[in-house]
């Protein structure tokens with residue numbers, strides 16, 4: 326592996342580490358694509374909540390009543406896509422997702438990191454269900470949620486751990502675009518890498 330390729334990979338994960346703790350970061354919202362029951366690709370944006378550079382994992386939060394949770398329960402393969410406008414770089418990862426339900430220790434750790442207002446987003450109606458009003462949060466509910474409501478939310482809260490298995494990196498630079506592939510092994514090391522035609 327050349328020094329340049331090693332530093333590209335290093336830089337990708339450093340940028341993502343920044344995005345996992347900085348709400349105004351370029352890469353704070355990543356697209357997660359899954360496969361539906363009918364084998365139709367479905368993508369959506371998620372907040373990057375955490376990351377472990379050494380084992381190549383990304384942490385996302387979601388509702389266990391959402392479509393993505395059932396899609397990933399049935400088929401855990403996923404693709405994560407990010408774009409840094411600042412650097413003109415696209416990151417496309419492929420990997421497998423582990424789901425952490427409310428009884429899991431990681432789930433409880435992540436829940437405890439959230440503000441009450443973020444926890445409150447899990448206390449409304451099931452995602453995707455039709456409603457009469459534009460929001461599931463009623464005006465009267467714009468007060469700190471009760472302990473009982475928060476407990477209902479906690480039981481809906483889910484954590485997704487995305488284990489990156491490969492990265493397809495692309496930098497847009499006018500007439501000299503660059504693209505490289507990285508394959509990670511089970512312990513998070515780079516198994517194989519190389520330049521590819523953009």
Ligand SMILES: Cc1cc2nc3c(=O)[nH]c(=O)nc-3n(C[C@H](O)[C@H](O)[C@H](O)COP(=O)(O)O)c2cc1C
Nearest residue numbers: 354369370371372386387388391392393394452453
């Ligand atoms: C900027 C942005 C950030 C979002 N972050 C999250 C998130 O962290 N977790 C989540 O479950 N949904 C998040 N959403 C909503 C999802 O994109 C999606 O609409 C919702 O989770 C339903 O997805 P599903 O029906 O495919 O499961 C976000 C939406 C936007 C626009």
